[in-house]
Each structure stands twice: as structure tokens, then as C-alpha cells.
Amino acid sequence: xxxxxxxxxxxxxxxxxxxxxxxxxxxxxxxxxxxxxxxxxxxxxxxxxxxxxxxxxxxxxxxxxxxxxxxxxxxxxxxxxxxxxxxxxxxxxxxxxxxxxxxxxxxxxxxxxxxxxxxxxxxxxxxxxxxxxxxxxxxxxxxxxxxxxxxxxxxxxxxxxxxxxxxxxxxxxxxxxxxxxxxxxxxxxxxxxxxxxxxxxxxxxxxxxxxxxxxx
Amino acid sequence: xxxxxxxxxxxxxxxxxxxxxxxxxxxxxxxxxxxxxxxxxxxxxxxxxxxxxxxxxxxxxxxxxxxxxxxxxxxxxxxxxxxxxxxxxxxxxxxxxxxxxxxxxxxxxxxxxxxxxxxxxxxxxxxxxxxxxxxxxxxxxxxxxxxxxxxxxxxxxxxxxxxxxxxxxxxxxxxxxxxxxxxxxxxxxxxxxxxxxxxxxxxxxxxxxxx
Numbered sequence: 380x381x382x383x384x385x386x387x388x389x390x391x392x393x394x395x396x397x398x399x400x401x402x403x404x405x406x407x408x409x410x411x412x413x414x415x416x417x418x419x420x421x422x423x424x425x426x427x428x429x430x431x432x433x434x435x436x437x438x439x440x441x442x443x444x445x446x447x448x449x450x451x452x453x454x455x456x457x458x459x460x461x462x463x464x465x466x467x468x469x470x471x472x473x474x475x476x477x478x479x480x481x482x483x484x485x486x487x488x489x490x491x492x493x494x495x496x497x498x499x500x501x502x503x504x505x506x507x508x509x510x511x512x513x514x515x516x517x518x519x520x521x522x523x524x525x526x527x528x529x530x531x532x533x534x535x536x537x538x539x540x541x542x543x544x545x546x547x548x549x550x551x552x553x554x555x556x557x558x559x560x561x562x563x564x565x566x567x568x569x570x571x572x573x574x575x576x577x578x579x580x581x582x583x584x585x586x587x588x589x590x591x592x593x594x595x
Numbered sequence: 596x597x598x599x600x601x602x603x604x605x606x607x608x609x610x611x612x613x614x615x616x617x618x619x620x621x622x623x624x625x626x627x628x629x630x631x632x633x634x635x636x637x638x639x640x641x642x643x644x645x646x647x648x649x650x651x652x653x654x655x656x657x658x659x660x661x662x663x664x665x666x667x668x669x670x671x672x673x674x675x676x677x678x679x680x681x682x683x684x685x686x687x688x689x690x691x692x693x694x695x696x697x698x699x700x701x702x703x704x705x706x707x708x709x710x711x712x713x714x715x716x717x718x719x720x721x722x723x724x725x726x727x728x729x730x731x732x733x734x735x736x737x738x739x740x741x742x743x744x745x746x747x748x749x750x751x752x753x754x755x756x757x758x759x760x761x762x763x764x765x766x767x768x769x770x771x772x773x774x775x776x777x778x779x780x781x782x783x784x785x786x787x788x789x790x791x792x793x794x795x796x797x798x799x800x801x802x803x804x805x806x
Contacts, residue, residue, distance in 0.1 A: 547676060
């Protein structure tokens, strides 16, 4: 009778365990699901860089002193896991007559987290500047000479600690709009920069813009 | 072509020369326009084996589109302020394809005359290649939305209408045929699509066996 009783208890435990195990697997699967929104297409003319495109591939790549850097993958995030964006467009309000607009990409070498860096552009903007005014950059090749803005590069999330330099940026596409649902847009282009002794070359970017990328 | 042509000859050799059916060999050639890429115009040639059993004809077809180059102008850009912002990039796309198909030829009009109309339906395997090359200043400029060479093999279906004229020494036919692209998609942002050829061909049907 004792043996029979133990056997029944084991069966009971298994009956409880199996649904619990299946539910756990399903939960882990759902929680871990992420939708990748970055599309990488290798450029045959620039080893380890991505093509220059204007289709919203959500990718930026460039050489930093010859080393190929690529933006981190944009993804939507899962049930419990946060999403990630390779790009942030941010307005930094100041007490001076001009605010600062920063366009910052998070980049890394060969998807290696330990090589993660921040690269971007800071531009002075008037107080009455609105998000859709960014469309004025469409088709413009801007020389950034440290007086009208600067490029920055660093491995620390505090802008004040970034190294600053000059360069050129060309906006092939700059379409920005704000609707009732928030921000949307597309920007693509090329850049070259010189930051202290560091040379950033063959830069190209192609990013779709949603609310996630904008902190205006 | 080198592999499938002997296969076709083996089929001819092995097929019983009985009084039950007639066998025709049908070389054909024609002109193709691509419904998915309007600029692409190709010359096609092929060889077809037709096995006629009473009023029904079973077809085995090999077809090749001869490679042709088409030129396009794309854009390249630079951040070098001493150079013009953009410059033309000459793009050449060289297209070719090859297919092996089996099909049916069904007479729809002209049962008792020398002039007949047929409905033709094929299914088979198609290989397509789009070879892409560029000419531009690679030192100073960067291409916008570059294409790359693609190859694809997949299943396809095609169908069309055929006019045929009977002669004492064979059959002459004109064929209008539309083909689907091979199954599958590119994993790349190409500016072109897989070819979906609409072809107009002329061919001659030579009888190999007599009933």
C-alpha cells in the first residue's frame, strides 16, 4: 500500500510539473522574442561596412582609424526585455539663446559589446526650432567646423566627456514629420570627421525615425 | 544545357516507336520582354520534344535566354567639398536564364483544318542570373543603393497560346507565352526583380516517328 501510495504521489507530481514546465518554456519564449529592425547589406567596395542606402535599413557604419564600426541592431524588444535603438535624436535645452540638437549613434566592432562607442553630431538650434525643421537638411552637405557644431566620439554616455572635432556631413534624405501619433521620418547620408588625431571615414547612415529615436 | 540536352536525346531514344504515338522535335527562337523589368529585352532559343498521343501532346522543353547587357545610370555621392556632391555611376546588368519544363499542348480550335490553335501550359525549373557591374570613381565617391549580382533557381509555371500550320513535311508554329518568375525572393534591396518573360517565338515541328 505504501509503494502504491508513493507511485501515485510521483504521478501527481509529474502531472503538476509537466504543465508548469511547458508554461515556463512558453513564457521564456514569449519574453525573449524580439523583432530585428536593422538590415545589414555588405558593401563590396568598402570591406566590413554596409551599403549607402536611403531605404530605412536602420544602420550606420564607418571606419574609425581604419577599424570598421557598425551601429548596434535596432529591435523592438520582447515581453519583458527592453528594445534597443541604434540612434537617438535629442534636443538639449540650455539657458543660452540656442539649444543643442544631438544625433547620436551607438556603434561597435563586429557586434562586440566591449567595443561599444558613441558617435554623433551636435548642432546649435534656435529656441523655436521644431522637429519638422530637420527636413531643411534634406540634400544639404554641411561643413561642421566646431563653430557651427561639432562631431563627437566617446565611450561614456555623458556628452561632456566626449572628444569633439570637425568634419562634413551630407544628408541625402532628411524627411521629418510629427503627427498625432508622434514623430516619424527618414534620414540617410554620408559623413567624414576628424576628432583630435582620430580619423572617421567612409561614414554612411540610413535610419528610419519613430518615437523611440526622438527625445525632443 | 550541357546536362539536359543529352537527357532529352535519351528520352527520344528510349521512347517506343510504336504506332501508338508520334514524336516531334521542335526547335524554336524568339523575342522576350520582361514584365517585371521593362527595360529587359532578350532573345530566347529552345528545343522541345512533343509526344503526340491522339489529340493530346506532352511536351519536354529546354529553353535558354542569351545574355544581354543593359545600361543604367545610378548616383554616387561624396563628402569631399572640393568635388561635386554627386556623380553618375554607370551600371550594367547582364541578364540570362535557363529553364527545363514539361508541359501540355491542348488543341482548342481547328480540329479538321490545317490551321490550329493550341493552349500550352508548362511547369518546371528555371535558373536566372543578373550580373551587376559598376563604373564610377570608387576613390572619392560612394554609391547610393547599389545593386549586386544575383542568381536564383526555382520552380515556375508558364502558359500561352499557339497558332500552328500543318505542312506535308512538318508543322510551323507561332507561340505567345507568359512565364512566372522562379519561386523565391532576393534577400537584398535590389532595384530589379526576378524576370517574368513574355515571349513571342517561332518554331518548326519535325516529325521523328510515323504512326
